[in-house]
Amino acid sequence: MGSTSTPDFTKGFPVDDLQNGGMIQGRVGDEDVILARHADEFFAVGAGCTHYHGPLADGLIVGDELRCPLHHACFSLRTGMALCAPAFDAIPRWRVERVSDRLFVREKLAAPAQYPEASTKRPPNSPSSVVIVGGGAAGLAAADMLRREGYDGPVTIISADDSAPYDRPNVSKDYLQEPIPDEWMNLRLPDFYRERRIDLVLNSRVLSLDLRHKQVQLEDGRTYPFGALLLATGAEAIKLTIPGARESDIFYVRTWSDARAIFKRVETARQVVVVGASFIGLEVAASLRSRGLDVHVVAPENQPFERTLGAEVGGFFRALHESHGVIFHLGRTARSMEGHQVTLNDGTNLQADLFVLGVGVRPSVALAERAGLEVDRGIVVNDYLETSAPGIFAAGDMARWPDPHSGQQIRVEHWVVAERQGQVAARNILGYREPFNAVPFFWTQQFGVALKYVGHAEKWDAVEIDGSLDMKNCAVSYKQRGKTVAVATIGRDIQNLQFEAAMEASLRKLPRATHG
Numbered sequence: 001m002g003s004t005s006t007p008d009f010t011k012g013f014p015v016d017d018l019q020n021g022g023m024i025q026g027r028v029g030d031e032d033v034i035l036a037r038h039a040d041e042f043f044a045v046g047a048g049c050t051h052y053h054g055p056l057a058d059g060l061i062v063g064d065e066l067r068c069p070l071h072h073a074c075f076s077l078r079t080g081m082a083l084c085a086p087a088f089d090a091i092p093r094w095r096v097e098r099v100s101d102r103l104f105v106r107e108k109l110a111a112p113a114q115y116p117e118a119s120t121k122r123p124p125n126s127p128s129s130v131v132i133v134g135g136g137a138a139g140l141a142a143a144d145m146l147r148r149e150g151y152d153g154p155v156t157i158i159s160a161d162d163s164a165p166y167d168r169p170n171v172s173k174d175y176l177q178e179p180i181p182d183e184w185m186n187l188r189l190p191d192f193y194r195e196r197r198i199d200l201v202l203n204s205r206v207l208s209l210d211l212r213h214k215q216v217q218l219e220d221g222r223t224y225p226f227g228a229l230l231l232a233t234g235a236e237a238i239k240l241t242i243p244g245a246r247e248s249d250i251f252y253v254r255t256w257s258d259a260r261a262i263f264k265r266v267e268t269a270r271q272v273v274v275v276g277a278s279f280i281g282l283e284v285a286a287s288l289r290s291r292g293l294d295v296h297v298v299a300p301e302n303q304p305f306e307r308t309l310g311a312e313v314g315g316f317f318r319a320l321h322e323s324h325g326v327i328f329h330l331g332r333t334a335r336s337m338e339g340h341q342v343t344l345n346d347g348t349n350l351q352a353d354l355f356v357l358g359v360g361v362r363p364s365v366a367l368a369e370r371a372g373l374e375v376d377r378g379i380v381v382n383d384y385l386e387t388s389a390p391g392i393f394a395a396g397d398m399a400r401w402p403d404p405h406s407g408q409q410i411r412v413e414h415w416v417v418a419e420r421q422g423q424v425a426a427r428n429i430l431g432y433r434e435p436f437n438a439v440p441f442f443w444t445q446q447f448g449v450a451l452k453y454v455g456h457a458e459k460w461d462a463v464e465i466d467g468s469l470d471m472k473n474c475a476v477s478y479k480q481r482g483k484t485v486a487v488a489t490i491g492r493d494i495q496n497l498q499f500e501a502a503m504e505a506s507l508r509k510l511p512r513a514t515h516g
């Protein structure tokens with residue numbers, strides 16, 4: 001028997017208890033189901049997000065879309081399809097029948113074909129082949145979207161990485177905390193590439209682009225001709241030269257193999273020094289501290305994240321880390337290393353079994369530069385993610401695009417943005433001419449505290465905090481000339497989604513002529 005607070009939708013639910021834009025979670029047999037309303041239409045869909053099982057009932061309905069509170073994936077209430085990354089797979093749906101003033105959820109509906117036959121869906125353009133350089137977030141999302149849009153020609157992902165596309169955010173989080181199975185890291189299992197006919201060329205670095213003859217050349221001399229090309233080379237960790245440092249004791253955190261190497265080393269380690277108080281540095285610090293290591297963080301800034309999130313939020317994260325025993329050496333740099341000792345610029349000596357360097361990344365633009373594409377602290381793309389060479393697209397960490405929300409050319413290092421850019425670039429390769437206008441979004445997770453950030457504020461003139469950082473329940477607004485340009489939330493996922501929806505709505509009210 002179901003509990004009184006969890007309605008059994010097969011027994012009927014009062015129409016009037018469901019407001020427009022509202023939803024409620026209940027059950028149909030053994031399954032958790034959401035009953036949702038958009039105007040006078042009613043929908044019943046699965047309650048778990050297909051990304052990381054986020055509770056969709058805590059999310060937001062925007063028109064006929066349902067958005068996940070954890071990382072903002074959106075699903076169509078009509079079809080169940082995952083419309084925007086980071087989810088790729090559909091949620092199930094049920095038929096809803098209205099009988100007088102009650103709604104009844106009936107049988108489960110067949111899922112629409114996620115990868116339609118080319119005969120049923122034909123994109124406006126169909127290049128002879130698509131080559132994607134880079135097998136990360138943007139590259140995989142693009143390949144997936146090409147097939148979802150019915151593109152039938154050859155798709156090749158060429159990746160310098162030794163692993164098929166994986167969940168890079170986990171490299172500094174769960175993967176360092178405890179042994180987790182490989183399936184958790186892989187974004188798609190091997191069958192996916194076979195079934196979708198996506199040729200995955202791993203351990204292979206593209207050396208040059210020959211735009212005139214439409215081919216890419218690999219370091220080992222192989223060439224791949226292309227009908228259309230997407231650059232999705234991401235970013236690489238900045239290497240720091242510390243006098244006396246032994247390469248075998250220095251670890252970076254960009255790839256899954258970096259994480260494997262750290263994981264192996266910490267099995268016998270007791271102390272770690274993390275150089276850099278970036279998101280990645282502090283995520284690593286939190287992960288390794290939670291494994292019981294002594295963790296010291298050395299960084300030149302006075303407060304972590306001060307430049308990106310402001311002093312208040314930075315102070316909160318510092319205190320959070322300190323409460324877990326992380327020791328900060330802020331306003332300092334590593335001057336030299338000898339054996340297992342690092343000497344800071346104020347003379348402090350710290351012992352460590354390993355040193356993890358998280359001092360930022362630089363966009364991987366060398367290929368584009370050599371090919372003569374326009375590069376300005378990233379590969380410059382237009383609204384449609386097309387580079388200065390017509391027909392060559394770029395997406396992800398190294399793309400600098402005209403963000404319609406801030407009115408600036410921006411480049412970010414956000415997982416969801418990279419995936420969504422990959423999706424939009426794929427559609428544009430197929431001729432849809434779709435501007436990229438997603439609101440930038442990222443999250444970080446440290447010691448169980450998740451911060452979600454939506455919008456983009458390189459600078460701000462005021463910060464307003466609604467709620468309490470200490471209570472881990474707040475929304476921090478970053479303002480420029482009285483206008484909120486970004487919001488960071490802790491414990492208020494719904495507010496984060498609402499701000500994203502408000503930014504989208506205000507864009508729809510603007511004339512779209514300003515970005516060419």
Ligand SMILES: Cc1cc2nc3c(=O)[nH]c(=O)nc-3n(C[C@H](O)[C@H](O)[C@H](O)COP(=O)(O)OP(=O)(O)OC[C@H]3O[C@@H](n4cnc5c(N)ncnc54)[C@H](O)[C@@H]3O)c2cc1C
Pocket residue numbers: 133134135136137138139158159160161168169170171172204205206207232233234235253254255280364367395396397398412413414415416418419441442443444445
């Ligand atoms: C440890 C870590 C944790 C993160 N956590 C978060 C988080 O919590 N939230 C968040 O929003 N973002 C997070 N990010 C950022 C996020 O992972 C990136 O924004 C995202 O991966 C960018 O995707 P991308 O496809 O542009 O590049 P990548 O995912 O870096 O993929 C680039 C690909 O290009 C390949 N490549 C590069 N050059 C060549 C070449 N010449 N030839 C062939 N292949 C090449 C690389 O091998 C790689 O496969 C994190 C990043 C890291 C490193």
Ligand code: FES
Pocket residue numbers: 049050051052053054068069070071072073086087
């Ligand atoms: S769990 Fe839903 S978007 Fe990540």
